[in-house]
Amino acid sequence: EPVWTAPAVEFVAAPGEVGYDQSKVAHLSARAPGSVWKVFKHLGQEVKAGDVLALVDAAEVGKAKAELLQAFAALQLKEQAVASIKEAAASVPGTRVREAEAAHREARIRLNAARQALVNLGLPLALADLQGQTADRLEARLHFLGIPADVERTLDPTSATSNLLPLVAPMDGTIVSREVAAGEVVDAARILFEVVDTRS
Numbered sequence: 500e501p502v503w504t505a506p507a508v509e510f511v512a513a514p515g516e517v518g519y520d521q522s523k524v525a526h527l528s529a530r531a532p533g534s535v536w537k538v539f540k541h542l543g544q545e546v547k548a549g550d551v552l553a554l555v556d557a558a559e560v561g562k563a564k565a566e567l568l569q570a571f572a573a574l575q576l577k578e579q580a581v582a583s584i585k586e587a588a589a590s591v592p593g594t595r596v597r598e599a600e601a602a603h604r605e606a607r608i609r610l611n612a613a614r615q616a617l618v619n620l621g622l623p624l625a626l627a628d629l630q631g632q633t634a635d636r637l638e639a640r641l642h643f644l645g646i647p648a649d650v651e652r653t654l655d656p657t658s659a660t661s662n663l664l665p666l667v668a669p670m671d672g673t674i675v676s677r678e679v680a681a682g683e684v685v686d687a688a689r690i691l692f693e694v695v696d697t698r699s
Contacts, residue, residue: 523696525669530620532686533557535679536663539650540692542677546668551650552692553666553679560620561662564641567613567624572634574610577603620664621645672696 536556540546581599584591610629617624622645629637642661643651650665676693685691 519675519695519697520699523670523672523699525672525694526690527552527666527668527692527694528687528690529555529557529664529666529685530687531555531557531559531664533559533662533664533684535681535683535685535691536660538677538679538681540668540674540677542674544674546672546674546694548668548670549647550668551647551665552668552674552694554646554650555664555666555685556660556662557620557664558662560617560622560664561660563613563616563620563622564644564661567610567617567641568634568638570606570610570613571629571632571637574603574606575634577606617644621667622664666691668692668694670694670696 533555536554538553540550540552546552577599581603584596584599611626614624614626614629624641624644628640632640642656643654643659643663645667646654646663646665654663672694673696674692675695675697677691678689679685679691
């Protein structure tokens with residue numbers, strides 16, 4: 500046949516693998532051991548950053564909240580003691596004033612340590628949130644600390660424990676793996692959800 504010109508198509512057949520962008524993958528586990536109280540999101544669901552995927556009933560959370568309340572009460576007591584000593588400063592020895600002030604500083608340090616323990620569990624609590632609080636109001640605030648208002652509305656405060664630790668999506672994405680069911684005992688080493696931004 501006469502010679503002609505046409506596009507030449509060449510290709511190579513080879514095995515390949517399609518993977519996720521590893522900078523847009525999150526493996527989520529509970530920050531404290533406990534039992535899964537409720538699961539809100541399921542495999543294949545789209546989630547937004549801040550969405551609660553599940554709630555874990557963790558005794559460590561309840562203990563940290565109790566320690567914060569105790570430290571708060573101790574600080575209030577020390578503040579009152581310092582105020583009363585300063586009112587009668589003329590008749591109180593200087594050493595007693597210094598001792599009261601040192602005890603007040605120690606109580607403040609214990610309160611900060613207790614607050615940091617909650618922050619380490621993923622339950623944010625600013626120092627400003629403690630200013631001007633009463634013990635009862637603080638206890639009510641701590642009950643569902645870290646749980647968004649829309650989820651909190653679905654919980655009964657009389658029956659829901661204050662040990663609840665929310666497992667929160669750190670970014671927008673899709674749940675591509677869910678290895679958890681309500682009632683299961685979990686620890687920090689176990690991956691419960693995998694969230695991936697599949698747009699990339």
